[in-house]
Amino acid sequence: DVKVTQSSRYLVKRTGEKVFLECVQDMDHENMFWYRQDPGLGLRLIYFSYDVKMKEKGDIPEGYSVSREKKERFSLILESASTNQTSMYLCASRPAIERYEQYFGPGTRLTVT
Amino acid sequence: LAKTTQPISMDSYEGQEVNITCSHNNIATNDYITWYQQFPSQGPRFIIQGYKTKVTNEVASLFIPADRKSSTLSLPRVSLSDTAVYYCLVGDKDSNYQLIWGAGTKLIIKP
Numbered sequence: 001d002v003k004v005t006q007s008s009r010y011l012v013k014r015t016g017e018k019v020f021l022e023c024v025q026d027m028d029h030e031n032m033f034w035y036r037q038d039p040g041l042g043l044r045l046i047y048f049s050y051d052v053k054m055k056e057k058g059d060i061p062e063g064y065s066v067s068r069e070k071k072e073r074f075s076l077i078l079e080s081a082s083t084n085q086t087s088m089y090l091c092a093s094r095p096a097i098e099r100y101e102q103y104f105g106p107g108t109r110l111t112v113t
Numbered sequence: 114l115a116k117t118t119q120p121i122s123m124d125s126y127e128g129q130e131v132n133i134t135c136s137h138n139n140i141a142t143n144d145y146i147t148w149y150q151q152f153p154s155q156g157p158r159f160i161i162q163g164y165k166t167k168v169t170n171e172v173a174s175l176f177i178p179a180d181r182k183s184s185t186l187s188l189p190r191v192s193l194s195d196t197a198v199y200y201c202l203v204g205d206k207d208s209n210y211q212l213i214w215g216a217g218t219k220l221i222i223k224p
Contacts, residue, residue, distance in 0.1 A: 004156075035214075040216065042200075042214040042215050042216050042217070043157070043214035044214070045211070048211075090156045090157075091156075092156065100145055100147045100159075100162050100204045100212070101147070101159040101162065102157075102159065102212075103159070104155075104156025104157050104158065105156055106154075106155060106156055107154065107155065107156050109154075
């Protein structure tokens with residue numbers, strides 16, 4: 001079974017703090033994704049990565065950055081957390097670019113106060 | 114990327130077959146249809162994908178008519194544990210297989 005793990009299930013941070021969310025997949029997948037999910041808005045893509053050190057902006061990259069130094073690990077960084085970044089953050093991996101199935105982690109519920 | 118339309122919610126009973134229909138009128142030639150399931154406080158789980166006609170796996174069947182403007186996810190003999198949100202998505206080879214996530218269909222199974 002593909003396993004995607006995220007560093008925390010719940011996180012509470014203060015406005016202005018730098019926040020790191022980590023995601024690790026154990027199936028040697030090429031592609032990785034970060035989404036946020038908010039009620040009524042569905043999943044929205046923040047960033048994705050096709051390969052190590054490669055990244056592409058998704059639909060809502062503002063206020064976020066990412067890092068992929070190793071194939072199995074994809075980090076999402078909130079440079080200066082704001083209350084409107086309170087959300088559920090979901091990481092996913094995909095075997096390769098021509099495949100549709102994405103494998104999701106359990107999510108991190110981030111609250112910024 | 115083609116957008117999809119599906120019912121906001123559906124109810125059914127244990128043991129019934131449930132069919133969830135999705136409309137994707139603007140589907141392009143290269144697009145595939147994919148369905149995911151999401152339980153509360155969990156990430157979505159891939160269920161099935163197809164291009165045309167019928168696809169079946171151990172979890173569900175996917176029916177796609179010839180014009181491909183709609184698709185139907187069929188869940189045989191549902192149980193209470195099938196209560197979840199089901200997403201229909203269309204992925205496009207020309208857009209690096211990206212998916213647009215809508216609100217999904219909240220399926221509630223009653224005893």
